Amino acid sequence: MQIHITEHKSVGTLDPRPNRTVRVFVDRDYQYGYFVDEHKLFGLLTPEQQLVYLAGGEAKLDIEPATAQVIIDDGTTPYAKPQVAEPIPPELADRPQ
Secondary structure, three states: OEEEEEEOOOOOOOOOOOOOEEEEEEOOOOOOOEEEEHHHHHHHOOHHHHHHHHHOOOEEEEOOHHHHHHHHHHOEOOOOOOOOOOOOOHHHHOOOO
16 A cells, blocks of 8 residues: 655654644545644654655655554544554554564
8 A cells, every 4th residue: 555645744854843743645545635643654654664754745655554554543534434454453553663
C-alpha cells in the first residue's frame, strides 16, 4: 500500500510541537484523507522512510497494510473508515521499528 503525505508536514527535521497533525492519503484514496498526529506517523515509519519523509514538502511511501490500518484507525476523517488489514496484536503494537 502507499501513503501520500501532503499537508502540514515537517521538512528537514521533525517539528517538536506536540499535537501537530498532517494530512495522509491511504492507498491512493484522494477523497479526503486522514489527519494524523505527525509524531505518531513518524514513529510508524522505518528509518529509510523517515529520511524520505523529511526530505521534501510531500512524501509518497510504500507501507505494510497493518501500518495503513493504524493510520486509518488513528486518523480523523468525516468519512467511514475502511478495514484494510487485521489489527496489530497488542504484544506487537509497541515494538521498536
